[in-house]
Amino acid sequence: MDLSDYFPIWNKLTIQEREVLQNSAGKRFAQKGTILHNGSADCVGLLLVQTGQLRAYILSDEGKEVTLYRLFPGDVCLFSASCIMTNIQFELIIEAEKDSDMWVIPAEIYHNLMENSASLANYTNEIMAARFSEVMWLIEQIMWKSLDKRLAAFLVEEAELEGTSSLRITHEKIANHLGSAREVVTRMLRYFQGEGLVALTRGNIEILDKKALQSLL
Amino acid sequence: MDLSDYFPIWNKLTIQEREVLQNSAGKRFAQKGTILHNGSADCVGLLLVQTGQLRAYILSDEGKEVTLYRLFPGDVCLFSASCIMTNIQFELIIEAEKDSDMWVIPAEIYHNLMENSASLANYTNEIMAARFSEVMWLIEQIMWKSLDKRLAAFLVEEAELEGTSSLRITHEKIANHLGSAREVVTRMLRYFQGEGLVALTRGNIEILDKKALQSLL
Numbered sequence: 100m101d102l103s104d105y106f107p108i109w110n111k112l113t114i115q116e117r118e119v120l121q122n123s124a125g126k127r128f129a130q131k132g133t134i135l136h137n138g139s140a141d142c143v144g145l146l147l148v149q150t151g152q153l154r155a156y157i158l159s160d161e162g163k164e165v166t167l168y169r170l171f172p173g174d175v176c177l178f179s180a181s182c183i184m185t186n187i188q189f190e191l192i193i194e195a196e197k198d199s200d201m202w203v204i205p206a207e208i209y210h211n212l213m214e215n216s217a218s219l220a221n222y223t224n225e226i227m228a229a230r231f232s233e234v235m236w237l238i239e240q241i242m243w244k245s246l247d248k249r250l251a252a253f254l255v256e257e258a259e260l261e262g263t264s265s266l267r268i269t270h271e272k273i274a275n276h277l278g279s280a281r282e283v284v285t286r287m288l289r290y291f292q293g294e295g296l297v298a299l300t301r302g303n304i305e306i307l308d309k310k311a312l313q314s315l316l
Numbered sequence: 317m318d319l320s321d322y323f324p325i326w327n328k329l330t331i332q333e334r335e336v337l338q339n340s341a342g343k344r345f346a347q348k349g350t351i352l353h354n355g356s357a358d359c360v361g362l363l364l365v366q367t368g369q370l371r372a373y374i375l376s377d378e379g380k381e382v383t384l385y386r387l388f389p390g391d392v393c394l395f396s397a398s399c400i401m402t403n404i405q406f407e408l409i410i411e412a413e414k415d416s417d418m419w420v421i422p423a424e425i426y427h428n429l430m431e432n433s434a435s436l437a438n439y440t441n442e443i444m445a446a447r448f449s450e451v452m453w454l455i456e457q458i459m460w461k462s463l464d465k466r467l468a469a470f471l472v473e474e475a476e477l478e479g480t481s482s483l484r485i486t487h488e489k490i491a492n493h494l495g496s497a498r499e500v501v502t503r504m505l506r507y508f509q510g511e512g513l514v515a516l517t518r519g520n521i522e523i524l525d526k527k528a529l530q531s532l533l
Contacts, residue, residue, distance in 0.1 A: 157452070159460040186445035189452035213438060220437030221430065227441065228403035231448050234455065235406035239374065241458060242382055242495050 102202055105147040105173065111218035123208040129195035135179060138190030142182035144206040148174050151199025155230075157191050167191060168233040169293050176201075177226045183210040236286070249277050250287050251315040254297070254306060264306040319419055322364040322390065328435035340425040346412035352396060355407030359399035361423040365391050368416025369477075372447075373492075374408050382495035384408060385450040386477075393418075394443045400427040458495065466494055467504050468532040471514070471523060481523040 102124050103109040109117065127146075129135055135153065136143050146153065153170040155178065170176050181187040183206050213219045240247065253276060258264050274284040288304065291297045296312055298305040306312065319341050320326040326334065344363075346352055352370065353360050363370065370387040372395065387393050398404040400423050430436045457466050470493060475481050487505060491498045505521065508514045513529055515522040523529065 157456065159456070161460070163460060165455070165459055184442060184445045186442045186449060188446075188449035189456075191452075213434070215434050217430070217432050217434040217437050220434050220441060224401060224437060224441050224444065225403045227444050227448065228401045229405075231444065231451070232403060232405035234448070234451060235374070235408075238382070238451070238455060238458070239376070239406075241455075242376065242380070 102147070105149070105175070105202060106222075108218050108222045112216065116212055116216060116219070119208060119212060120204060124202045124204050127201050127203050129199050129201070131195055131198050133195045134192060135195060136176075136191075136193040138192065139181070142206045143179045143203060145180045145204040145209050146170075146176035146193070147202040147204070148172050148176065149200040149202065151195060151201075152197040153199060153201075154194050154196040155191050156194075157189070165237075166294075167237060168230060169196065175226050177223065177230065180204075180206040180209060182206055183213070246277070246279060246283065246287055247290075248315055250284065250291070251296075251312040253277060254304065255309060255312050255316075258306050258309065264309065266304045266306070267302060268304065269302060319364070322366070322392070322419060323439075325435050325439045329433065333429055333433060333436070336425060336429060337421060341419045341421050344418050344420050346416050346418070348412055348415050350412045351409060352412060353393075353408075353410035355409065356398070359423045360396045360420060362397045362421040362426050363387075363393035363410070364419040364421070365389050365393065366417040366419065368412060368418075369414040370416060370418075371411050371413040372408050373411070374406070380495065381492040382454075383493045384454060385447060386413065392443050394440065394447065397421075397423040397426060399423055400430070463494070463496060463500065463504055464507070465532050467501065467508070468513075468529040470494060471521065472526060472529050472533070475523050475526065481526065483521045483523070484519060485521065486519060 102121055103117070106112070106120075112120070129151075135146065148170050150172055153174075153176060155167045155170070155176075156164045157167060158164055176193055178187070178191055179193050209219075213223055250273070253273060254266065257266055257268065270285045270288065271281045274281040277284065288297065288299055291312075292299050294311070296306070296308045298307055319338055320334070323329070323337075329337070346368075352363065365387050367389055370391075370393060372384045372387070372393070373381050374384060375381055393410060395404070395408055396410050426436075430440055457469075467490070470490060471483070474483055474485070487502045488498045491501045494501065505514065505516055508529075509516050511528070513523070513525045515524055
């Protein structure tokens with residue numbers, strides 16, 4: 100796979116801009132557990148995930164973590180280049196949650212291109228808006244919803260009722276059970292999947308870590 | 317004051333772009349309490365605050381509020397034009413917290429300009445990064461700071477905003493700001509009163525020891 104495959108707006112860039120990106124981008128492999136970015140201590144650049152999985156989280160003074168979001172193949176990690184925007188005043192940590200391959204575009208190169216390319220600046224806007232939306236979702240979960248608990252309880256109970264850890268049930272049906280909306284349930288299930296609690300396939304939910312689900316209750 | 321005074325990057329725009337902005341921008345006055353933007357129900361446009369104060373908050377299904385940030389004269393409200401970015405997938409409400417004057421730039425006009433202007437797109441990026449930073453600060457407060465610190469921070473900030481140490485505000489309203497319950501806030505305020513930090517009378521909170529409050533932060 101070429102660098103161009105990771106830029107949805109590749110065809111909106113000039114030939115010169117493409118060349119600059121192509122020539123400056125490097126490949127990097129990170130073993131599971133590697134810290135790729137640590138707050139304002141570095142400014143690695145944009146990471147374009149090819150394989151594996153990255154995790155963005157914040158860390159309290161007391162060492163507590165909160166996962167903000169995850170990045171999967173095809174996703175772009177913007178905040179590992181947070182120095183390119185003066186108004187980013189928060190510190191987050193990016194780690195390789197699985198063995199990961201990625202492209203790295205140096206922060207300064209990207210910044211220079213973005214200054215003059217409306218396409219690249221708007222693309223950057225959309226990446227940030229997507230991450231912002233994930234963080235807003237998280238705030239709402241933290242403040243108001245106990246849906247995670249209710250969903251975990253439902254899955255555990257259902258598995259016991261059916262005598263199997265492989266549940267054949269639609270998200271729609273679960274939403275009905277919980278008096279919620281299908282999209283909301285799907286999103287939470289994907290969050291659970293990201294946490295390694297369940298595996299989702301079409302029409303099926305496999306419970307991988309029942310103890311962890313029960314610990315949510 | 318002219319529209320140009322509210323655009324830090326005015327001189328980076330072309331004469332044509334300035335004309336488009338100037339011709340499309342309208343003035344608006346909003347009385348205290350007016351809802352200027354309500355989630356995805358509208359897409360008013362960019363608001364450039366001239367006088368007064370706006371508040372951005374989210375609302376739970378049960379009607380609980382959490383204040384995300386405030387906007388003051390010179391600030392730009394981007395999310396009242398959230399429709400211009402497809403990846404903004406959250407709903408927030410913008411209200412005039414004081415009688416406010418503002419410029420309104422229609423969302424579509426701004427969007428069209430931004431598509432072709434790297435300067436405007438980068439400027440938009442910086443606005444979003446600033447709001448993102450405020451929300452990240454809030455997450456850290458919610459997750460890790462205890463209510464005494466958040467309440468102390470709120471009282472100190474409010475006193476500075478209002479230019480008085482005598483705050484006319486209900487416990488209910490403070491609870492909404494902090495995403496807490498009235499009883500919890502009342503209890504903490506009484507604790508503060510017991511410590512000699514504030515004096516409580518009906519509908520009023522007198523700050524007696526600002527330094528001690530600040531030392532809690």
